Amino acid sequence: MPTDIGSILIQLFSGLSRAMMLFLVSSGLSLIFGVMNILNFAHATLWLLGGYLTYTLFQLFSNTFGDHALLIVPAIVIVTGIMFVLGWVLERVLIRRMYAREVPEQLLLTFALILIFGDLIKLIWGVQNRRIFLPIEPIAVFDSYVNPYFFVIIAAGFGVAGGLWWFLHRTRYGKIVRAAVYSRDMVSALGIRIPTIYAGVFALGIAIAAFSAGVFLPIMPIGLGLDMDLIIQCFAVVVIGGFGSILGTFVASIIVGIVYAFSIFIWPGGALAIIFLILVAVLIWRPWGLFGTEMRY
Amino acid sequence: MTSSAGKSKKKGSINGLYRQAGLTGTIALILGIGFLLVPLLPGEFPVIVAVEILILGLFAMSFNLIYGYMGQISFGHAAFFGLGAYATALMFRAFQGATGEIGYLDFFLSLLSAVPVSAMGALVVGFFCVRLTGIYFALLSLAFGELVFYVVFSWYGFTGGDDGIQGLMPPPFFRDTVNYYYFTLAIVAIAVVVLWRITQSPFGYSLRMLRENQQRAAFLGINVRLCMLVNFVIAGTFAGVAGALWGPFQRSVSPVLLGWTQSGIPVFMTLIGGASFFGGPMVGSVIYTALNSYVTRFTMYWPLTIGVIILFLVLFVPGGILSVVDARMAAYRRRRESDADISAGSADGREGVQ
Numbered sequence: 001m002p003t004d005i006g007s008i009l010i011q012l013f014s015g016l017s018r019a020m021m022l023f024l025v026s027s028g029l030s031l032i033f034g035v036m037n038i039l040n041f042a043h044a045t046l047w048l049l050g051g052y053l054t055y056t057l058f059q060l061f062s063n064t065f066g067d068h069a070l071l072i073v074p075a076i077v078i079v080t081g082i083m084f085v086l087g088w089v090l091e092r093v094l095i096r097r098m099y100a101r102e103v104p105e106q107l108l109l110t111f112a113l114i115l116i117f118g119d120l121i122k123l124i125w126g127v128q129n130r131r132i133f134l135p136i137e138p139i140a141v142f143d144s145y146v147n148p149y150f151f152v153i154i155a156a157g158f159g160v161a162g163g164l165w166w167f168l169h170r171t172r173y174g175k176i177v178r179a180a181v182y183s184r185d186m187v188s189a190l191g192i193r194i195p196t197i198y199a200g201v202f203a204l205g206i207a208i209a210a211f212s213a214g215v216f217l218p219i220m221p222i223g224l225g226l227d228m229d230l231i232i233q234c235f236a237v238v239v240i241g242g243f244g245s246i247l248g249t250f251v252a253s254i255i256v257g258i259v260y261a262f263s264i265f266i267w268p269g270g271a272l273a274i275i276f277l278i279l280v281a282v283l284i285w286r287p288w289g290l291f292g293t294e295m296r297y
Numbered sequence: 298m299t300s301s302a303g304k305s306k307k308k309g310s311i312n313g314l315y316r317q318a319g320l321t322g323t324i325a326l327i328l329g330i331g332f333l334l335v336p337l338l339p340g341e342f343p344v345i346v347a348v349e350i351l352i353l354g355l356f357a358m359s360f361n362l363i364y365g366y367m368g369q370i371s372f373g374h375a376a377f378f379g380l381g382a383y384a385t386a387l388m389f390r391a392f393q394g395a396t397g398e399i400g401y402l403d404f405f406l407s408l409l410s411a412v413p414v415s416a417m418g419a420l421v422v423g424f425f426c427v428r429l430t431g432i433y434f435a436l437l438s439l440a441f442g443e444l445v446f447y448v449v450f451s452w453y454g455f456t457g458g459d460d461g462i463q464g465l466m467p468p469p470f471f472r473d474t475v476n477y478y479y480f481t482l483a484i485v486a487i488a489v490v491v492l493w494r495i496t497q498s499p500f501g502y503s504l505r506m507l508r509e510n511q512q513r514a515a516f517l518g519i520n521v522r523l524c525m526l527v528n529f530v531i532a533g534t535f536a537g538v539a540g541a542l543w544g545p546f547q548r549s550v551s552p553v554l555l556g557w558t559q560s561g562i563p564v565f566m567t568l569i570g571g572a573s574f575f576g577g578p579m580v581g582s583v584i585y586t587a588l589n590s591y592v593t594r595f596t597m598y599w600p601l602t603i604g605v606i607i608l609f610l611v612l613f614v615p616g617g618i619l620s621v622v623d624a625r626m627a628a629y630r631r632r633r634e635s636d637a638d639i640s641a642g643s644a645d646g647r648e649g650v651q
Contacts, residue, residue: 115601273444
């Protein structure tokens with residue numbers, strides 16, 4: 001273990017920012033599973049698509065309006081909107097047909113989406129990694145340098161977590177969504193359109209994922225195959241936290257992110273082995289996750 | 298695909314065979330003859346594809362023991378395939394020594410070593426998995442699979458990490474693709490016969506009962522967890538046998554063999570072929586592997602093609618190809634029988650996972 005406070009801080013920041021990314025992608029996954037009982041394997045692929053779209057839009061804006069770091073904001077907003085619409089359409093056209101099917105068939109459908117969207121990305125953007133360079137100076141923290149963009153990411157993560165909590169607990173639509181998690185029959189008996197709620201939740205999950213891809217573009221290059229690694233880690237996060245629990249997903253993201261960052265001191269390269277060991281332990285001890293309810297078990 | 302096309306051409310004779318042997322027997326006969334004749338095709342490529350079909354088909358059939366018969370999804374099944382492959386590869390390396398040559402006895406011993414290793418792996422993983430059902434069974438098997446994957450991936454000193462293990466050159470006789478093909482065919486055929494015996498045994502029928510209703514099975518005196526565990530170990534061992542054949546065929550093993558994308562392969566093959574049929578996974582393997590190999594030759598964008606095909610199959614052929622064939626054959630027979638004004642009393646007990 002290194003003892004200097006600088007390198008510990010760096011690992012802390014990198015762990016927290018990783019946790020935020022995991023949370024942003026997993027929260028949609030968890031919400032979709034909680035409400036619709038669909039495990040969306042293609043979630044990270046749509047995340048990747050959102051990242052590439054943001055990249056292209058940012059390039060377009062920079063070429064039109066000149067270089068400016070803040071141009072990334074409209075790019076992210078527009079892409080989040082586009083992906084919301086795409087999520088809505090996907091739910092309407094494909095996912096909807098899968099609700100009555102068995103789990104492996106749902107997995108097969110979303111896996112087909114991984115292949116299709118992954119290959120479309122390759123077709124459009126090619127195989128090189130893409131990245132946005134923002135002109136940001138690192139700031140000194142205890143003789144080490146930290147990219148201040150980390151603070152933007154951590155703020156974005158906490159912001160979305162808070163917003164999601166507010167939406168689910170304080171707004172009418174959020175309450176309907178939570179009610180649908182418990183009893184979709186009762187909700188639909190009250191005259192609420194369940195299909196619209198489902199489409200909205202799916203689209204919201206995809207939109208949050210696309211948003212996070214845009215936010216991370218300046219510090220993390222995106223490339224083909226990244227979605228395959230991410231989705232499996234997101235499953236770990238969702239399961240550790242408990243399906244359908246936003247708080248659980250948030251806590252699990254922080255655990256996984258911090259463990260990932262600090263495992264470099266213990267077993268370099270073995271970070272994911274440690275995380276899956278935690279996942280196995282949680283599944284044996286509490287299959288419904290740390291914050292899930294036993295109901296679905 | 299090939300079997301259904303062949304069927305529509307000469308419906309009469311196939312129909313007779315179908316009535317005699319049932320769907321499983323018909324498929325076994327068509328695939329058996331097809332596999333024996335593959336080396337007559339021009340070039341080496343069809344033989345290489347056929348070896349892949351056989352190995353992955355056995356892998357998928359072992360998976361279907363858990364999915365189709367026991368009603369649980371093992372989404373970490375590649376762990377046992379990979380354990381078998383790595384056990385063989387590590388023994389192979391140890392026997393090879395400095396010369397890079399391996400004797401026949403040592404070759405068979407290294408293949409055999411896959412059996413205890415994958416069985417032990419399946420015993421440990423299964424011990425925990427059988428305590429759960431449904432999605433949690435799938436997730437725990439997935440988590441174990443990924444755990445094994447990342448351990449193999451990061452343990453450079455023992456497994457070679459992401460480089461894998463190269464230079465697995467089998468003894469001279471098996472270097473010829475056709476010889477290795479017939480060797481694989483023989484082993485897979487024996488394994489399939491053993492699997493068939495298992496599924497037709499009282500044990501096989503208690504598995505089907507576990508799929509339908511675990512509580513009722515327990516009331517009837519079936520030890521639910523033990524039964525599931527035994528089945529898990531059997532399935533893992535057969536996956537290990539399939540994995541053992543993979544290394545000397547590819548001349549190398551890599552951690553990809555244990556990852557979750559590899560675990561997806563038997564799931565897809567089984568669903569494409571038809572999970573409720575004994576031969577379904579093998580038919581799925583023929584379709585998936587052949588498509589995979591041949592589409593790759595024509596276009597760079599084969600994932601797109603295969604994705605669209607899978608999408609189509611999931612949406613419109615939910616029971617797998619064989620369920621369509623089965624329904625067609627049943628309808629055809631009914632029509633024939635009503636034409637001939639035979640009483641409609643020909644009971645057939647060959648529907649569902651037999």
